[in-house]
Amino acid sequence: MPVERMLETVGKSGIAALAQTRKWLDALRPQESATPRGGETRFVPEPLATVGDETESNDMWGFADTAFEAKPNGDVYLTGSRYELSNQRLPTLLPWVQGVMSVTIDPLDIRTWPAPTGYPAPIANAAFQSEIATFLAGDQWSLDGAARLRHGHGHTQEEMYAIKFAKLGRIPDLVVWPTEEQQVIQLVEAAKAHNVVLIPYGGGTNVTDALRCPENETRTIVSVDMRRMNKILWIDPVNRMAFIQAGAVGRHIITSLARYGWTMGHEPDSVEFSTMGGWVATHASGMKKNRYGNIEDIVLDVHVVTAQGKIERSSVGPRESVGIDPRLWLFGSEGTLGIITGAVVKLFPLPEVQNYGSILFPTFEQGVAFMYELAHAGNWPASVRLMDNLQFQFGQALKPASEGWHVQKSKIEKIFVTQIKGFDPTQMVACTLVFEGAKEDVAAQEARVYGIAAKHNGMKAGAENGSRGYQLTYSIAYIRDFVMKHWVLAESFETSVPWSQVIPLCEGVKKRVWDEHQKRGLPGTPFITCRVTQIYETGVCVYFYFAFHYKGVENPTAVYHELENVARDEILAQGGSLSHHHGVGKLRQEYLPKIMSDAGLSWRVQAKKALDPTDIFGCHNQEAAPAAAPIAVPIVTPAPAKRARATSKAGGAA
Numbered sequence: 001m002p003v004e005r006m007l008e009t010v011g012k013s014g015i016a017a018l019a020q021t022r023k024w025l026d027a028l029r030p031q032e033s034a035t036p037r038g039g040e041t042r043f044v045p046e047p048l049a050t051v052g053d054e055t056e057s058n059d060m061w062g063f064a065d066t067a068f069e070a071k072p073n074g075d076v077y078l079t080g081s082r083y084e085l086s087n088q089r090l091p092t093l094l095p096w097v098q099g100v101m102s103v104t105i106d107p108l109d110i111r112t113w114p115a116p117t118g119y120p121a122p123i124a125n126a127a128f129q130s131e132i133a134t135f136l137a138g139d140q141w142s143l144d145g146a147a148r149l150r151h152g153h154g155h156t157q158e159e160m161y162a163i164k165f166a167k168l169g170r171i172p173d174l175v176v177w178p179t180e181e182q183q184v185i186q187l188v189e190a191a192k193a194h195n196v197v198l199i200p201y202g203g204g205t206n207v208t209d210a211l212r213c214p215e216n217e218t219r220t221i222v223s224v225d226m227r228r229m230n231k232i233l234w235i236d237p238v239n240r241m242a243f244i245q246a247g248a249v250g251r252h253i254i255t256s257l258a259r260y261g262w263t264m265g266h267e268p269d270s271v272e273f274s275t276m277g278g279w280v281a282t283h284a285s286g287m288k289k290n291r292y293g294n295i296e297d298i299v300l301d302v303h304v305v306t307a308q309g310k311i312e313r314s315s316v317g318p319r320e321s322v323g324i325d326p327r328l329w330l331f332g333s334e335g336t337l338g339i340i341t342g343a344v345v346k347l348f349p350l351p352e353v354q355n356y357g358s359i360l361f362p363t364f365e366q367g368v369a370f371m372y373e374l375a376h377a378g379n380w381p382a383s384v385r386l387m388d389n390l391q392f393q394f395g396q397a398l399k400p401a402s403e404g405w406h407v408q409k410s411k412i413e414k415i416f417v418t419q420i421k422g423f424d425p426t427q428m429v430a431c432t433l434v435f436e437g438a439k440e441d442v443a444a445q446e447a448r449v450y451g452i453a454a455k456h457n458g459m460k461a462g463a464e465n466g467s468r469g470y471q472l473t474y475s476i477a478y479i480r481d482f483v484m485k486h487w488v489l490a491e492s493f494e495t496s497v498p499w500s501q502v503i504p505l506c507e508g509v510k511k512r513v514w515d516e517h518q519k520r521g522l523p524g525t526p527f528i529t530c531r532v533t534q535i536y537e538t539g540v541c542v543y544f545y546f547a548f549h550y551k552g553v554e555n556p557t558a559v560y561h562e563l564e565n566v567a568r569d570e571i572l573a574q575g576g577s578l579s580h581h582h583g584v585g586k587l588r589q590e591y592l593p594k595i596m597s598d599a600g601l602s603w604r605v606q607a608k609k610a611l612d613p614t615d616i617f618g619c620h621n622q623e624a625a626p627a628a629a630p631i632a633v634p635i636v637t638p639a640p641a642k643r644a645r646a647t648s649k650a651g652g653a654a
């Protein structure tokens, strides 16, 4: 969802107007710009802002009113009206995908799934239930099967496939929704007293199987959904901090802070649904980390309830040296050490200017060379992303049908790029940019970026293409469930890698996946593409997107997992990390011994045992040896496709 859309509550004028308003207010209060001299600096903001219908889908990504759908003639639409792409006719998407994957995708050949029934009976713990009933209201806990199922998974392809076409296996026995920290403390005490497992739940957006229940757990498993603890408890504009409860969802945090002229600057691609606590627990990274930092740079303090009691501090310094700091252990803890109840974060004024940009490069190598030089030139844009050729083409295939003058315009642009500038459409790549800050800083950044780009044969491709690239981020997240219905399994995985290995890693992973796909005789050709999403002085974060056509393939989700592991082996062999920001969960835990010494692994095990001796936080993430059995996916050859008529809620003619 575009940030501007999220800002509807504060008016259409968006970020620039808010920044301007804040400036006028500042000018009217000159005493506030003087050095502060003590006194109360905090205020309690209005409750978090919600906009319209926020119902989320239970078995697909995102809002319930939004999904890609194919019309019988092959045109694709995104239903609803939330995104720029919503309700637009996408005539080239399916033909392009078919060409790239060398398969036929019949828009009427839809793999449907039944609504889930017959949820596993919950393992009851009567003593625990009667204790929590003394401090939770009736609407703060549920044994409902659908709620329990939704709380038993995140968004890995394995999980999303299993809930549709197979079986998830063990799911939580009970879901609870605490509304205040004291209730979390009581829940942990009750869990200790009655030997119950607690699994904290944020937005359920993780892609590591982190929320999946250990298959062999015989104790009652309780999913602690934090989303009713969603307040900003205070904002301190003088010292530029805010205290945000763990269950606050990203989109609400953005709109609520923006009302007062602030941002915390953390915008992962999942920002619409992921939560403050989830970001800390997974060690997340946002697309604008160049300007605002990764989550560990933004968070100053974390409140957490552990099996040993509550961890909190008496003050929040801008930076401290206080010996071994338990707060730092929470980053990447993935629910294993306690329940995060809130975090103090840095605040930044809303930028005076937000400009988008885009650059075309003749080849991926030239794009990477540009990024390398930029990384060492300083004063980076808030975000800079480089798509390889396939992903660039994918972006083009997602362009709505154009009419009138736009048809001519895009023809002329194509001729200019390919015939006059001589860019090869099968090699060229695109870089998208977001610049944020004071007007003069942004102007300086733009001059530097485009100057460096020119040295690498880069060609400015305009703000519109840049903006479109970032808006697509949110709608593209809906594609995986769409293609799954059309017999294509797709997933992304990421890594970080030093500069010298960027090209070898990207090429190596693509080749390995391609070879393994061919070796297994899978249908058509694989879809494997990458983009560089974050830059550092020392290297980058690379995202891969991999998809294959699975019609007639036995146990396709396990095949996907195998191929992803092959890719991961290659990533590690090329000097890449296990993950830049998605984390470990259960999906990648078997790799821990490959990246960490025995002593390192032992530290983790010993620490967990000492801090949580009865394993109350027993989600069993990050265990070097898998504790949970793989998701139970029966070996079946998919039934012959039903020729279902594609239905669409989207307007527009088929």
Ligand SMILES: Cc1cc2nc3c(=O)[nH]c(=O)nc-3n(C[C@H](O)[C@H](O)[C@H](O)COP(=O)(O)OP(=O)(O)OC[C@H]3O[C@@H](n4cnc5c(N)ncnc54)[C@H](O)[C@@H]3O)c2cc1C
Residues within 6 Å of the ligand: 154, 155, 199, 200, 201, 202, 203, 204, 205, 206, 207, 210, 211, 226, 246, 247, 267, 268, 269, 270, 273, 274, 275, 276, 277, 278, 279, 280, 281, 282, 283, 284, 285, 286, 287, 333, 334, 335, 336, 338, 339, 340, 341, 477, 581, 582, 619, 621
């Ligand atoms: C489409 C898509 C885009 C994504 N883009 C990004 C991205 O750009 N950057 C990025 O970093 N990640 C991204 N992710 C991954 C995911 O969104 C992040 O890992 C996110 O931080 C998870 O937050 P959540 O609130 O959804 O946590 P959940 O999925 O609910 O939980 C994740 C883990 O954190 C634990 N946890 C959650 N809340 C708490 C708490 N209060 N206390 C203790 N433990 C807790 C859970 O037990 C679990 O182990 C993306 C995922 C998807 C599907």
